[in-house]
Amino acid sequence: MTRRKQIYEGKAKVLFEGPEPGTIVQYFKDDATAFNNKKKGTVTGKGVLNNRISEHLMIKLNDMGIPTHLIKRLNMREQLIKKVEIIPIEVVVRNIVAGSLAVRLGLKEGDKLSRSIVEFFYKSDELNDPLITEEHITAFDWASTYEMDEIVTMSLRINDFLSGLFFGAGIKLIDFKLEFGRIYSKDEVKIILADEISPDSCRLWDLKTDEKLDKDRFRRDLGNTAEAYQEVARRLGVLPESSNNFTDEKLN
Ligand code: UDP
Secondary structure (H helix, E strand, O other): OOOOOEEEEOOOEEEEEOOOOOEEEEEEOOEEEEOOOOEEEEOOOHHHHHHHHHHHHHHHHHHOOOOEOEEEEOOOOEEEEEOOEEOOEEEEEEEEOOHHHHHHHOOOOOOEEEEEEEEEEEOOOOOOOOEEOHHHHHHOOOOOHHHHHHHHHHHHHHHHHHHHHHHHOOEEEEEEEEEEEEEEEOOEEEEEEEOOOOOOOEEEEEOOOOOEOOOHHHHOOOOOHHHHHHHHHHHHOOOOOOOOOOOOOOOO
């Protein structure tokens, strides 16, 4: 393997310098963490599945007009992506009550929301990713009002599109997290979708049974986490041929 310069190691991904300026190689690990790193584990095959699922969803989003950082998938665990300046907020879109919303407001998981909710969290492990408002984001210059309009509009379009796409695969999109970044060209700054969209960052429930097909299986010790991710990949039609063999063989 050629030696590459590692730029950053996160909880579930590693970033390496890309072959061209302005590019990065994003490597998907099998590591899983929850509750701000308090729970740690490995889900064998998760990285391969997330790489595939995220590639599939980002290609579709790109096709319907949402600019993303994805250039192309390189192999089973890696994608070539555009280097962006990450905006330090997590955008969460919710359709059904779950997770931290249920806890924070004492609501019942599974209750339908009368309209989708967009929430913002400040990306800070030390502070436990606190919930913030657009006021904080613009006051602290994390993003401008104009950029926030773009981010919210894009997030709601992504929600509509992904809700339909998952529905077609027999899956309910309960909620999900997005990250955005800036790309600078000559005299333009553009906001594009970054990070990943996968069962690590979405809540996905089976349409008929409400069975959880996402990271809550790991968070809540429900077991069969890899199998659930595999089921999502299978329903989206993106499982590699030898679907039971998550090795690092190159796929072309
Ligand atoms: N989420 C994520 N990364 C985070 C926090 C949340 O991908 O650091 C996703 C999570 O998987 C869920 C959605 O964002 O699909 C909403 O998460 P929530 O605020 O309910 O937090 P949780 O209880 O999952 O920590």
